[in-house]
Amino acid sequence: MATEAWEDSLSGHLHSKFAQAILKTESFRGQPFAETTPSEFHNVVVFLRDDHAFDYLCDLTALDYPKDEARFELVAILYSFTHNRRVRIKTRFPESFHPQSLSDVYLAANWLEREIFDMFGIHFAGHPNLKRILMPDDWQGFPLRKEVNILDMDQSWVQNNLGIESGQ
Amino acid sequence: MESVNHLETSEMVLNMGPQHPSTHGVLRLVLKLDGERVKAVECVIGYLHRGVEKIGENRTYTQFAPYVDRMDYISAVSNGLGYCLAVEGLIGVEAPPRAQIVRVIFAELNRIASHLLWLGTSALDLGAMTALFYCLREREEVLKIFENYCGARLTTHAFRIGGLQYELHDTFEAETRAFSEMFKKRLDEYDQLLTNNPIWIERLKGVGILTAEECKSWGVSGPMIRAAGLAWDLRKAQPYSGYDQFDFDIPTRQGADSYDRYLVRIDEMRQSLRIIDQALEKIPSGAIMAKVPKVLKPPPGEVYVSIEAPKGELGYYIVSDGSLHPYRLRVRPPSFINLASLEKMAVGALVADVVAIIGTIDIVLGEVDR
DSSP states (O other): OOOEEOOSHHHHHHHHHHGGGEEEEEEETTEEEEEEOGGGHHHHHHHHHHHHOOOEEEEEEEEEOTTSSSOEEEEEEEEETTTTEEEEEEEEEOTTOOOBOSTTTOTTHHHHHHHHHHHHOOOOBTOTTOOOSSSOTTOOSOTTSTTOOHHHHHHHHHHHHHOSOOOO | OOOOOTTOOOOEEEEEOSSBGGGTBSOEEEEEEETTEEEEEEEEOOTTOOOHHHHHHTSOHHHHHHHHTTTSGGGHHHHHHHHHHHHHHHHTOOOOHHHHHHHHHHHHHHHHHHHHHHHHHHHHHTTOHHHHHHHHHHHHHHHHHHHHHHSOSSSOOOEETTEESSOOOTTHHHHHHHHHHHHHHHHHHHIIIIITOHHHHHHHTTSSOOOHHHHHHHTOOTHHHHTTTOOOOHHHHSOOTTGGGSOOOOOOOSSOSHHHHHHHHHHHHHHHHHHHHHHHHTOOOSOSBOOOOSSOOOOSEEEEEEEEETTEEEEEEEEEOSSSSEEEEEEEOHHHHHHHTHHHHTTTSBHHHHHHHHHHHOOOHHHHHO
16 A cells, blocks of 8 residues: 555654554555554553543454454544544454453443454453344354355355355 | 332343334344333344445445445435545545535435434334424425436435536426425424424433533444534534535534434534525536546555534445455444444433433434444
8 A cells, every 4th residue: 555654743652652562653645544563552542542632433443364464453443522633543463362442441342342253253352241243143253254255155055045056 | 927028129121122113123122121210221233234344345346336325224325425435535536516516415405304204203203293294294305306316215326436427407406495495494393393392302301311421432423422512513523525615503402312412403404404505506517527437446545534424423444455346345334333322321211211312313223234
């Protein structure tokens, strides 16, 4: 991605406060984002909320890169009413890592983390009620992981249940 | 002899929905009750989950556009606007001025249609049956304008990435002006019908309070946060599609309860009319489509673009890996996040108040479940 460096007072504060834990601060199409180490992710978000008035969690979501060792990417989109600006904080970690839940920082994270667990199978440490939210409770697998192929699912269902080719 | 206190109550678990008229679709609530009081509530959702985000990864950018209409199907135009703006942001294209103004008019008409359906159905939940008929009568006029423009009433797919597919139809201006004239008077009638109605006030005042600080922490947006006194509207805070050219106010209230959410939505419809009236005066001539390649292949990158949909902040977070399909297409659904706060607001309320609170959150399950 053709990113530019994100250099302003806020990115400076992040670098001086967390030093090695901030892996990069970049921007794309004028939208800034920072990548942190997975262990410091929670602290960076708390720092932004408490010291820089990012008091609104717009969204929390994840991405899956199955070919990489650190296959999951967690993205928090924060908004500050005071400064009227958004930043994205990201972190990459392997499947075995359990990131610390943000539900003690923003109440909105409760359902958003349940949705991420439901869709990607990422376990959040310290979440009060981590269970499926959109999929049925007995669902096998995590739909938004890249290895789940909806065309294959459709074809195998049609073949098993109707005994014909699905034509998809 | 063992003493038994016969006055002691026991907790009762009541299942409400998913097939219940006042849950506005397939929302299921598990209520823990102490008599008529709610001690705890759990929302069970997902009955309408279609995997919109997964479908997005399997379709091209253009193919996915009609799918967004089926999330918040009450305000399909706003969904489409958000999606088009997000993809345009990713490929670095801006719609021409004419298309932008026309988009604003349709988005505001849709806001009115959405608020009207909300008003009619949530009034019906509280026993005010008359309002529903009036609201649907007015909403019909908006839907007719949509139908005359693009042939569809609900899932309109009115916009295209880069602008509009269709030029405005000949009678568009006359129809919209007539609607605006008529609707101003009708809004006053709603005021007379409900605003000072003692039963209406009794049912809504002080019910479902969520303060501004709580709204921020719960991620609540839209009319709910404005009813808590925070004048935050993305059309003003981070203007898109030319909203900065228009003169309008952000209605706010201080009570943070269901009644104030009702008042905010009524005022928002008045402001929408102001925007529509101004926009009709200055629709520029010119092209309706920007130069967009037939096959969309955005460069690797990511954007988060959000708009002020009738229900709150609707955002699209799109990550492109440079191929024909989005690598990840995340929708930030206002209804889903607003609904989460019900688990806080309903505690301590009466069962009948839960109906009022769900009503004034204004959810649509198509968007909650996606």
